[in-house]
Amino acid sequence: MLLTITTTHQPATDLGYLLHKNPARLQSLEITGGQAHIFYPEATPERCTAALLLDIDPVALVRSHRGPAGEGFALEQYVNDRPYVASSFLSAALVKAFNTAMNGTCKDRPALPEVLLPLEATVAVMPAASAEQLRRLFGPLGYEVETETHLLDPTQQEWGNSRYFTLRLRHPALRLQDLLSHLYVLIPVLDRGDKHYWISQEEAGKLLRRGGEWLPRHPEREFITRRYLRFAEFVNPTLERLLGDEALDEETPETIASFSAGTPEYSESAAEAVAPADANAATKQNLHDLRLDRVAEEIRRLGAKQVLDLGCGEGKLVRRLLKNGAIEHILALDVSWRELERAQQRLHVSEMPPRQRERLTLTQGSLLYHDARLAGYDAAAVVEVIEHLDESRLAAFEQVVFARARPGAVLVTTPNADYNQRYEALAAGDFRHHDHRFEWTRAQFTAWAEGVAEHHGYRVRIEPLGPEAPEVGAPSQLAVFEQ
Template sequence: MLLTITTTHQPATDLGYLLHKNPARLQTLEVAAGQAHIFYPEATAERCTVALLLDVDPIGLVRNHRGPAGEGFALEQYVNDRPYVASSFFSAALSKAFNTAMNGTCKDRPELPEQLLPLEATVAVIPATSAEQLGSLFSPLGYTVETEAHPLDPTVPEWGNSRYYTLRLRHTGLRLRDMLSHLYVLIPVLDRGDKHYWVNREEAEKLLRRGGEWLPQHPAREFITRRYLRFAEYVNPTLERLLAGDEAATDDLPIPAEAEADTTAGPLSLPEAAAGPAERLSLHDLRLDRVAEEISRLGAKRVLDLGCGEGKLVRRLLKAAHIEHILALDVSWRELERAQQRLHVAEMPPRQRERLTLTQGSVLYHDPRLAGYDAAAVVEVIEHLDESRLTAFEQVVFARARPGAVLVTTPNADYNQRYETLSAGEYRHEDHRFEWTRAQFAEWAAGVAGRHGYRVRIEPLGPEVAEVGAPSQLAVFEQ
């Protein structure tokens, strides 16, 4: 990962004072992701450039559990874009390398931090859904934005461009600490849901500290805050603090879970035609509420939550007194640990604790523990599987486990055209292997039901729009 910052302020070598880094020597810092190297490719009175090069150790990240878990996809833990593409790792290195400058401190030249300088910054590789998205984040801050797209494979031009860009920013007069704060906040926003550190109240305070001066006026402030903090328990209070006293704050419609929690790199908000002013639930909450409601209607006493994640559906099911036992399964051990924490399993009364089993496993391999249940919930799971593996999923759930009812939700690809930041053929989440139209989902569901002795009905999830339907879809299979 490489960032360069250039100024033509006279004398340009004042940049060294501002950064508290001597242009005459290379400096290396140990950071969580590897090593950060600081050096000056050019340093004259007319022009000065500083470079921050982050040398990520992908093996160390896995061995020391400092990066995303990647359980179930072992090769991806070692073969990925982390060493090259700007991410939250880079923001952490930026803060450590240039902390003095970001705080506006310059002992030798105390007047320098407040000076407006001509500045240029180049981020060698950054992910984005489009060049327009990069412009929507940086242009409102006064930058001239230039982007260079990179092809998936230069030898196969028909494959088109990748999601990676070189980003160049120019500003005619800006404090250096402001540019550093903009980069510090906005680089993690473009992480596409793969934030590389634990999000907590401390991260909310960091966002307020680094973005408090400029974020309240930014037109994409809600998207930035949601993508930076990920979880509503931190997002909503932070937005309230940012917008306190801001009369221009709007009562925006809710953002679908794919943008709010962990997915696409674009600001996906429900279009105005899709929901009324009273529509306050996120799409993700709506899905979970509807599935929990249907499980109650079925009178299921023993329930499977397949792909339980951090336990949001489990929390709803535990409130239903008629449910005697819930087996919640996920392939990721890290997600299960998070579920234990969020559900406060250790503090549960013994009888409540006996109602819940959190266990690691896969929906692609036969597991005798899954037999004997009244209902199974499979919420936003199948699209994360390769289509070629759906036959295995079908055998595990419908042929072997055979719960009395199976509830499957998945995005509706017909609706994707409503999201302005999604290009044609692009999925809502980078880990989605496919997204089905309503017709494709109905065909698959009918085939599964016919092969295994179930009847099936399909219903829309979320506000419907003529011709494209609702943003998500639910299939209820019953024996």
């Protein structure tokens, strides 16, 4: 993978001072999985170009267990795009190669880092859903964005273009530090593979440090934050710090999936905004809100007094259920203690009046092991949970919920894989979220639900959730099981 940075600032060789790299010689350094080489294809007073070339060894990636998992298909460990496509490897190499410039310091010319330069950067190659996606990310930062498409296979032109682009960015007046920070954050955002290193709370600090000045004003800030950090336990607190009161309350996997050119439902605040049932309503609902509202409405219709929220996460459904005065008690269960802590904070449990507090139990547990606490409830909600389980473990889930706990009604929602083709950001076979183990078509979900109902003594009806499209249906689907 190759990054070049060019300036026509006079004298252009000031770029060497800023990068702390001598234009007269090649410099190489060790990076994860290979080497990085810094050199200058041109260095004159009129024009200077610095190049960062990454030479990634796919065999070294396998030996360090940083390449694609290859147990099921060993060849993929060695034949993949990691050595060639801009990814978190390039982002990490920027810090190692140009740390001084990224921190805005220059020992020999202290005032130089604050000078606004005419800059051009070229990245070969960048993965993206479309050229429009690249413009949405870099355009708001003041860049003129130019993209070059590449055929998937020049010998098979009927296969069409690949998802890789050569990206050229031009800015008339920008600090070099800002350009490097933009690339550092946005390159891993566009990388469809996982980062090559462990994502932890430290990553949130890096994002705030490198993007804190410009990210809060970026129209795609929520998408950028979610894709950079990937895990809700880091995303939501970081959004709150970046945006304050403007932070999104609802985090949805589809926000990631639907960020693409040509997705008519995409908006800044919610990637999948759909018209509410009331055509006169002034607001819009995103898909996640629609799911939760529909499940809460169905629980109200059932007249349930004792309710389970299985896989409760941050308590978004619980918040809705607490507004239903007919519900006497809610047991909200999640396998993640961190999510339960966040639910306590989001629901302000410590500030609830005693009577309200008695209506709610937040507890840790798994849907794959028998739990006597789950018995005796009128209804159970399982919202966007089953797709996070291995299909081979669904039989255990069925035993826990339908055979042992046996609530009067069970409401299960899951993505509709038929609808995925509407998301241009998703390649064929890709899932909407990195943690999904499967995604079912409408036919697959119906077959599973009817089999469960017949085996465990329930009747079931299937409903679409969200705006329906011809041929592919709605983005999500709901099964309502009743004894």
